[in-house]
Amino acid sequence: MNHQDFFKVKDGWNLEIESIKEEQLVHFGSNLLCGNGYLGYRGTLDEWNKEQYQACVVTDTYDLADGKWKELSNSPNALTTELKIDGERLGDYPGQNEMTTKLNFNYKYGIFRRKSIADKNIEVVSERFASFDNLHLIANNFQINNIEANEIELKIGINGDVWDLNGTHLENFTGEYNSNKNTLYLKANTVESKITLVTALSFKFKKGKIKNIKVENEEKSIYLLVSVDAESDRIVLARNMIVYSSNDLANPLQAALNDAAAALESSFENLRREHQAVWDKKWELMDIKVRGNLLDQLAVRFNLYHNIIAAPAHSERLPIGARGLSCQAYQGAAFWDQEIFNLPMFLFTETETAKNILKYRYHTLKGARKKAEELGYAGAFYAWISGKTGEELCPSFFFKDVISGRKIRNHFNDWQIHVSPDISYAIWKYYLATEDIDFVINYGSEILFEVARFLHSRVHYNQYQDHYEIIRLLGPDEYHENVDNNAFTNYQTQFALKKALYFYHKMENEYPEKLEMLKEKINLLESEITSWQQIAEKIYLPCPDQDNLIEQFDGYFDLEDTTAEVLEERLINQDEYWGWPNGVAVFTQVIKQADVIQLFTLHDIFSETVLAANYDYYEPRTQHGSSLSPSQYAVVAARLGRAEETYNYFKKSAFIDLMSTNKAVSGGTFIGGIHTAAAGGIWQLIVNGFAGLKIDKEGLSFKPVLCQEWREVEFNLNYRNKKFKVILNKNIFQLKANVENNEILESNVFEKKYMLKPGEEVKIEL
Structure with missing residues (x-):
């Protein structure tokens, strides 16, 4: 697909969209997201509302409104705008084409800009950003130019009738306008969790004289109808949207009003300057310069930007959502993506953020222990979908059969166990990259030991083979559930056990008092340490066969050997779910995403001969039905010296969102929004792939290779x-x-x- 169908590349930082296509509204909103880790304001026009997927997702506002999906809430929109000139309503509404609109997004500073031309050459220009200097602020400069009219009316205010995926999350709305301070607010609380959410607005007409203001209250909104006289044929409105919740502090209303007033005392230009200064420091650490291909440079920065704004760097108690804050899909919650895909970039740049990401897993140990206990296991079984508490948010019925209409019972939440050892893996990598032993002693060790406990309770001893196995699970390839001895999971299990043992003995020798305190806290017994050692030594690890192939799970090679293209022809309905229990891929070797290949990206324990054999075998059998997959194949291709194959996978991964190549709905479930794991995967693809970065106990190493497309x-x-x-x-x-x-x-x-x-x-x- 030609990128010019969607946008133009101005330079390595700016994306320009020449016209608004109605079928791209979901993707535009996500791709042009203004965010800062606390909130995400979708890339929509000022006059749009929930029908055009306008939303501002706020972190730490989890609420269960429909009895099934616990997701983040959307703030009321304080930048809502309706413009009437001589009684005629103006705006670029999909399907009406009342205006010609061009969009520009600057990924260096996260600045959204729209410019629209209406009849009589009337021009509407609006610019906004989600501040990194004050995370609660969205600053907006709205102007109308070339005005030749007698009557101009602006409807501004706060619209609480917001877009929600799964139930209405806000109720009990109250609002008030303070005419002396040019501020107004709308306060509500979430239905189930009773969080107070406050949205405030302050405004100032820098150009234009107010003739009259009328307050208009609705059930969920508060508006101002403002009659304005143009000044020099222009109206310039500076607005500040402020969002606070009761999870931020005790009095969110007062905090919101204080911030609204403070922002009004400044100027849009000053607020932007302070915001940009924070971004400049971030890009000093995180920018990747690609010379020789301008489109690729923009794509790289697009993904880096979205990985940065998805991370709640301000907190050690919040997760990185699988769709960040671009929408409510995947509930604003963490998957294994967080540690394996999002974390690595911060590990080698903004290390405090990396530490906060791992501390989040420490603070959610209670939820992981609860899940393990409820399923009959010991230790910490981390949630497949993890919100603030770490309790499992993944429903047992995620998709539905589009042919029969019946729900599909997926076992992501109880059989996909590799999320726990994945967290142990990330702790080890953090330690190697930082040598932060204090973190391991005070936080990481408890996670490592509780994960080891869980794995101890989860393995099965096969007395006939005299080894330990892991049965009834699914690995990264989610199409094949209820399998035994998934290679990736078994190797990750051994790794997690070994690292728990490593730090146990290190603490025993160097920090004995700390170890004794921890053992007493979690009632850790010496007999458990012995068992971990036995399991680590005797766990079954699928090894390369005579053809150097590692079987993905027991019996995989006995399945029908075909391709995704063949299975596509077998579909009755294009929206069918391909996976367990009866999808078209279940009884075949077609896999959803990197699985054995994922093992290779994490562990440097196999020869290049083995890597090459497995890459060549699994690559044509992989559908890449997950956005996580292409970047991992790219890393292995680079390690094999296959620079052009690496580049081909770069294009598949980097443009998943930028080119809108993935569907917003799958199996009847909305899964749109930014694929934050793919965004993080681009950093890995370049640094671990093209530059060949590896880190282990021996230190840092590189094995670089570069594609022909880049200079x-x-x-x-x-x-x-x-x-x-x-x-x-x-x-x-x-x-x-x-x-x-x-x-x-x-x-x-x-x-x-x-x-x-x-x-x-x-x-x-x-």
């Missing part, structure tokens, strides 16, 4: 508080140690060690 790649890394720059082109791999480093930077490139003093650099010919 050069440049990015920064932070490894154990030593910052350095990486530059990769077709001929040279270059490392530059930051002059402010306090220690020598050690790394291996093509297995040769290099030691860089602060300020030194090395160039290695490829």
Whole structure:
């Protein structure tokens, strides 16, 4: 699909959309999201409402309204706008084409800008951003130009009739307008969780004279009908939308009004300048420069931007949602995506954010323990879909059979167990990247030990084979449920047990008092440590066969050997779910996403011969029905030196959202929004793939390769508080140690060690 069907590339930061297509409203809203980790305001026009998927999703507002889906709530919209000129309502409404509208989004600063031309050359320009200086603020500058009219009326205010996926979350609305301070607010509470949510608005006409203001209250909204005289044929309105909840502080109303007043005392330009200063610091750490292909450069920054704004970096108690804050899909909750896909970028850039992500799992141990206990296990079985408390949010019936209309019982919530050892894996990688032993002692060790306990209770001993197995589960490939000995899960299990043992003995030798306190806290017995060791030594690990292939799970090679293209022809309805229990893929070798290949991206324990054999086998059998998959195949392709295959997978991964290649609805369930795991996967694809970064007990290493489509790649890394720059082109791999480093930077490139003093650099010919 040609990108010019959707947008134009102005430069490496700006995306321009020449016309609004009604069928792209869901994707526009997500792709052009203004966000900051606290809230996400969708890329919609000022005059749009819930019919056009307008929404502002607010973190830490989980509410169960329909009895099934506990999801984040949407704030009332304080930037709602209706414009009438000489009694005629103006606006670019889908299907009416009253205006010609062009959109621009700047991914460097998360700034949304619309410019519309109506009859008589009337121009509407609106610009907004979700502030990174004040996370509760969305600043907006709204102007009308070239006015030749007698009567101009603006309807502004706060609209509480919002777009919700699963039930109405807000009730008991109250609002008030303060004419002396040009502020108004709308307060409501969530239906089930009783969270108070306050949305405030402050405004100032910088150009234009107010003739009259009339307050108009509705059941869920408060509006102002403002008659305005143009000034020099222009009206310029500065607005500030403020959102607070009672989970933020005790008096969200007063906080919202204070912020609204403070923002009004400043200017849109000053607020933007303060916001941009925060982004400048972030991009110093996180930007990846791609030279030689402008579209690819924009796509890279598009994904980095969305990974950044999806992360609640301000909190250690909130998750990264699988759709971030772009909509309510997947309930604003964490999957394994958080640790395996979103975390790595922060691990080597903004390490405090990485720590907060892992602390979230510490604070949700109670929910993980509860889930394990309810299912008859010990320790911590982390939720497949995890909100603030860590209790399982994944319903047992996720999809429906579109042919029969019956619900499908999926076992994501009780058989997909690899999420727990995935968290253990992330803790180990964090320790390797930061050497932050204090975090491991005070937080990580308890997670590691409780995950080991869970795995101990989950494995089965096969006395005939004298090994431990894991039965009745599903791995990353979600089409095949109820399988035994998924290779990825078994290897992750052994890894998690080994790391629990490693830190147990490290604490025993170096921090015995801390260990004794933890053992007493969680009632950890010596006999358990012995059992972990036995399981780690005797767990069944599917090994390469005579063809160097690793069987994805027991009996996989006995299934029908076909392709996704063949299965596509077997569908009765294009919206059918392909997976368990009776989807078209279940009894075939067609898999949803990287599974054995996912094992290779996490563990460097197999030869290139094994990697190549499995890549070549599983690649044609993978549908890539998950946005997680392409980036992982890309990393393995790069390790095999297949630069062009890596680039092909880059295009599949980087443009999932930018080109709107994924459907918003699957199996009758809305799954639209930004694919945050794919966004995080782009960082991995470039840094772990093209640059070949690996980290293990031996330290940092690189094995770079670059595609023909790019002239050069440049990015920064932070490894154990030593910052350095990486530059990769077709001929040279270059490392530059930051002059402010306090220690020598050690790394291996093509297995040769290099030691860089602060300020030194090395160039290695490829």
